[in-house]
Amino acid sequence: MLLNSRKLINYLKLSLSVILGKTLIFTHLLFYMSSELKVSEINVRALLGGTIGWMVDVFDLTLILFIASIIGGAFFPKTNPTAQLLYVFASYSLTLLARPLGGIVFGHVADRVGRRITMLITLIGLGVFSALTGALPTYAQVGLIATALFVTLRLIVGIFVGGEVSGSHLIAVESSSPRFRGLVSGVIESGYYWGYALAALTFALLRDYFGTSNFVAFGWRYAFLVGLVVALIGVILRLTVDDPEIYKRAKATGNIAKIPIAELFKASTRDALVALLLLAGIFWVAYATLGFLPTYLTSFMKLPLNEAFWGLAYASLIGGVLTIAGGVLSNYTGRRRAFLVLIVVGIVLAYPLTIALKLGYTSLIISAGVLTSVIGTGGVMLAYLAELFPTRFRGSAVGFLWNMASIGATGALLTSQYWLKTFGVVNGYVVLLIIGYVIGLIGVAITRDNTGIELDKVKESLRE
Numbered sequence: 001m002l003l004n005s006r007k008l009i010n011y012l013k014l015s016l017s018v019i020l021g022k023t024l025i026f027t028h029l030l031f032y033m034s035s036e037l038k039v040s041e042i043n044v045r046a047l048l049g050g051t052i053g054w055m056v057d058v059f060d061l062t063l064i065l066f067i068a069s070i071i072g073g074a075f076f077p078k079t080n081p082t083a084q085l086l087y088v089f090a091s092y093s094l095t096l097l098a099r100p101l102g103g104i105v106f107g108h109v110a111d112r113v114g115r116r117i118t119m120l121i122t123l124i125g126l127g128v129f130s131a132l133t134g135a136l137p138t139y140a141q142v143g144l145i146a147t148a149l150f151v152t153l154r155l156i157v158g159i160f161v162g163g164e165v166s167g168s169h170l171i172a173v174e175s176s177s178p179r180f181r182g183l184v185s186g187v188i189e190s191g192y193y194w195g196y197a198l199a200a201l202t203f204a205l206l207r208d209y210f211g212t213s214n215f216v217a218f219g220w221r222y223a224f225l226v227g228l229v230v231a232l233i234g235v236i237l238r239l240t241v242d243d244p245e246i247y248k249r250a251k252a253t254g255n256i257a258k259i260p261i262a263e264l265f266k267a268s269t270r271d272a273l274v275a276l277l278l279l280a281g282i283f284w285v286a287y288a289t290l291g292f293l294p295t296y297l298t299s300f301m302k303l304p305l306n307e308a309f310w311g312l313a314y315a316s317l318i319g320g321v322l323t324i325a326g327g328v329l330s331n332y333t334g335r336r337r338a339f340l341v342l343i344v345v346g347i348v349l350a351y352p353l354t355i356a357l358k359l360g361y362t363s364l365i366i367s368a369g370v371l372t373s374v375i376g377t378g379g380v381m382l383a384y385l386a387e388l389f390p391t392r393f394r395g396s397a398v399g400f401l402w403n404m405a406s407i408g409a410t411g412a413l414l415t416s417q418y419w420l421k422t423f424g425v426v427n428g429y430v431v432l433l434i435i436g437y438v439i440g441l442i443g444v445a446i447t448r449d450n451t452g453i454e455l456d457k458v459k460e461s462l463r464e
Helices: 002-033 044-066 068-075 081-112 115-135 144-174 178-210 212-238 245-252 260-267 269-291 293-300 305-333 335-356 361-372 378-386 391-423 425-446 455-463
Strands: none
Touching (some): 044 068, 044 081, 044 115, 044 144, 044 178, 044 212, 044 293, 068 081, 068 144, 081 115, 081 144, 081 260, 081 391, 115 144, 144 178, 144 391, 178 212, 178 305, 178 378, 245 391, 269 293, 269 335, 269 425, 293 305, 293 361, 293 391, 305 335, 305 361, 305 378, 335 361, 335 378, 378 391, 391 425, 391 455
């Protein structure tokens, strides 16, 4: 027991050093990128609250993929490993299918009631229902009841995840000045990578601490408690955040749509469909990398679990930094041009980065970091969406479109094995990536660019 205690302490020290290193890098990057920053131009608490909320979202979603083989054995009928993986991927897709519903429900709350209450409800719900996954009985204990409970929790979690972007994300963006909107967008989206890193780190530490057999038997359950702790920290931060002034003015003057989601398609049908196409392409690549890479590295490239997951944990540092850089870049080039440049770079680098995954541990970290960053396009998306739609239905627009695009992206997960079997392990993966980039490229070619517009003037731009 003493030995185990010392072992746990050593792991905690190691995890603390990794997290501290991420924090220092993030802080220095933020400092140098915003040397002219004034506190009045960025709502720092909203920014941190949004980033942490996104961490919890992605921690839960990514953890399921990291332990997919274990989840398959715990909650689904005994069958061959490939079938069980497909069951888990299908359940993961159900989470994504529920997200547009969350976007509509909580987008409506965000527009009609307030952004602040929305972000508190979604994070509390996400933290609690995600943690409950670790307390479920297994298929061996209660049969199909375990399967039904697991799928139900995935659907509920998906609804809360779908609502997150309508609250915390929008508060941070709507509270920032135009010249820092790209930075804010990039920082919030970098939370995706901090959450991914936390999931990879949690998996690696718990697996090493409990040992493979005990981790498979029961140790994986503790991983879901980590997300609950982070969620509680995020809730505490969010308690001090108020609704943006731009939203307060719109609500005070009655300039809020009665049925925001209907108003979206009545007033901005073309913008909505084009944005949906563009985001679907980016999300496709995101799920082909962040979602599928753990399985690709271990099941297809046959890398040891330890090497793959520690490599992904460190690679997320690169992904987070590039995401912030992508958001900042878009303030100088415009959102549309930033998307164009970054997507073309992604297409050019798809093959050499895939080859580099198997050239050594350092090469794995660098190439996986660049691949999972989706070349920084994620840092542009939130600012791009916020500037495309007016305040009177912006919460519903951002929430619905963001989450609807993720449904199409599940095609990357569900078709991944087909491309690999058809074109080979390396070429098939490259094809998988390029499909997503091309979809995004089509969206970029036909979208509008409102970079730097005052958000309360977006209404007028829609009428031009």
